[in-house]
Amino acid sequence: VLMDKRAQNEIKENRARLRPIIETIIFCGKQNIALRGHRDDGNKIEENGIFSANDGNFRALLQYRIQSSDEVLRQHMEKCNKNASYISKTIQNQIISIIGELILKQIIEEVKQAHFYTVLLDETTDISNVEQASLCIRYILNEQIHEKFLMFIPVSDRSGACLANLIINTVLVLGLDLSFCVGQGYDGCSAMSGYIKGCQAVIREKYPHILYVH
Template sequence: DNKPWLVYSPSKSGLFCVPCVLFAEAAGNNYLGSFVLSPCQQYGKLLGADGQITRHKLKNYHNDSILDAERFISQEKIENRKRLVPIIKTIILCGQNNIPLRGHRDDGYIRSLLRYRIDAGDSMLANHLSTASKTATYISKTTQNELIEIYGDLIREQILAEVKHATFFTIIGDETTDVNTIEQFTFCLRYLFENKVHEKFISFLPAEDRTGEGLARLILEEIKNLGLNPNFMVGQAYGGCSAMSGKFKGTQLTVMRGVGRQMYRPNAPAQTPEEYYRVNLFIPIMDHFIVSLTNRFSAHQWMAYHVSILVPSMIEHKSFNDLKDSITFYKAYLPSPNLIKEEFQLYKRK
């Protein structure tokens, strides 16, 4: 089985039990020998019911040392998380106020803000930065970027939860070029949540294929990766360039084809948020419902109508011409199709 506590020491040419080396104490019958004070070098008798590893695992001090090590690691995790709190809060502060974390050098704004926190009385941060090794301060640019990515993932998860709760959404996007001259597609979502319209940035997508079809594939793939249902996309908002809004191969048209049922219309001007909601959101949603209902129930309606003809009370006020479609529908099951008109007239006289 897996033995993470067992390590090999090249300098001692043998095996040691790390928790026992760190935490075991000799008391009473607990004699600390092989694996603790001295390395285990008898490799021929390591495994098996009577092996040295098995006998060591049965020692009381070994089990106590394992528990002590787990408690120590758990406490260290708690302490490390506490040390990260002021650093994370400072990064969030910079993000909320559009403050760059670093200047031309690594010693930028974030370190100045951290020093300000220490001057304001943050003793935990002061103790952490004064006692931690240079490789464990958690304020390097690498750690900053990792924390930003983690926080970004959490924000994105929250936004997607709101979008899924809202059900319907609109895509907002456009092309842009970053400082490395790489074309990227800015992907945003617009949705209604808690009676408020939200427009949230989701991601930058590298746009290698900048044609309408290429951007459409990029958008549909991102929708799939986000776990959203493309059938609930009720609108698209892009720039006016031909790649985006072209009538034949534009992004909007290709996305419509990929979704299958969406109707495209450019955003209509509106004077108030209420008017904008009615024109650009409510009407597309109603279009979506109408198309869905038509596709779902049209065949069923005709089937129900044909079945209703079998009920005498349903045909009392109908003419024979009203029944022609139903007669054709049931013709194979009628014993005398040529006599239907006479039978119908006889029924009406009764």
Template sequence: MSSQYNVVVEKNRKILVSITEAIVFCGKQKIAMRGHEGDKGNFQALLSFQAKQDPILKEHLEHGDPRSMYLSPDIQNELISICGKQIADSIVPKCNSAPCFGFMADEATDASTMEQMAMCLRYFDGADLREDFLGFAECESTTGETLANAFLANLELAGVDVNKMRGQGYDGAANMSGIRRGVQARIQQRIPGAVYTHCKAHCLNLAIIHASKEMYARNMVAPVQQIAFAFNYTAKRFLRFQENLDNDEVARVEMDKRTNLQSLCETRWEARLDALHTFLCSFR
């Protein structure tokens, strides 16, 4: 009986390893796990592909007990949480062993209208300067006090030594950067050495937004977008563009293997550089 029990345990472990590997693969490749129909998602398709080379997994998928298949969305979410906890547990000791660290965070509303906080740690591990994503956390509101308390509580819950914080970086929203009631001010009350720095990417985005309000920039951006739409959303024009691009070696090299005009990003203004560069290279 003991021998049979050990065989069952070993079999279940191999099945869970295969399932976890499929989840990790989807995560690394940024592939959505579930499709529009429950049994036709990427996760199920990947497991079916693995089963071709894994007889234990194949037998489990075809003849396993429906009560213990380990494939439900709840089990998937639980395994994802466990993997995230393992990653966070490997990051925290390296951060705590550094002389100091910087904390970066932001909050946004997800598809289910919940406020999600994204937290990152910046530290030197003795060889490289690292920026590691620690995880997401939910918060009840977006006030400076609530966010500051939630940030510190989640850092301490993860095991981070918050007293080593010597820097904090957020965007310029009032609830984050306010000098009296913002997150940075409230965290500095607790940790005086945590100096606030306005996110440089956010500063660049704001600078480009203000620059784009100038007459010449504003008058140039609209035609670029209209021309990109004109070529990309009409098959005949797009084909004509491709033919001319094939006949222009210089433009093709300058466009760096791009084959069409890029439309302008509506929110990330710095991302418009790629669209403007492509337009300039093909403007002949």
């Protein structure tokens, strides 16, 4: 029992240490603030709990919290081991990934409550010259229209059949019922809008109730 209590206290303390770090990452995401500067791996802190250099927005905001009397964060940064500060770019990316998964899960739950939805997709080439499909979803919940981004999906084949299968498989993997999908919206390129081999035509052949809107 004593060991269990000790373990529970340790878990509680570790969560308290992580909270300001996670809150800062969420704040940056909400405000569209890039986390990193030209460096993100400088010295941890000076003796007073303040970072020794301006190593990006994320560290600057943590420094601001410390200066604003966040004692939990200050004590964590002063006492933690160099490899257990939880502010490295690797940890930042892991936290962002976990937050993304939680947001996606919440969106899917909302869509299930709404029942009916429309899928939206557009493509663009990223800086690495990789074709990326941006998948979004539109639904009405509590008399409010919601349009949410779901994910980017790398595309290797831009044919209508491949894009249609990409959408169908992704929606099914997300746990959504395609019988409640009432619409599909894309741009007017032939791969998407073609009435014989276009993405919308392939989807309508399998699911005639999913109407296409340009």
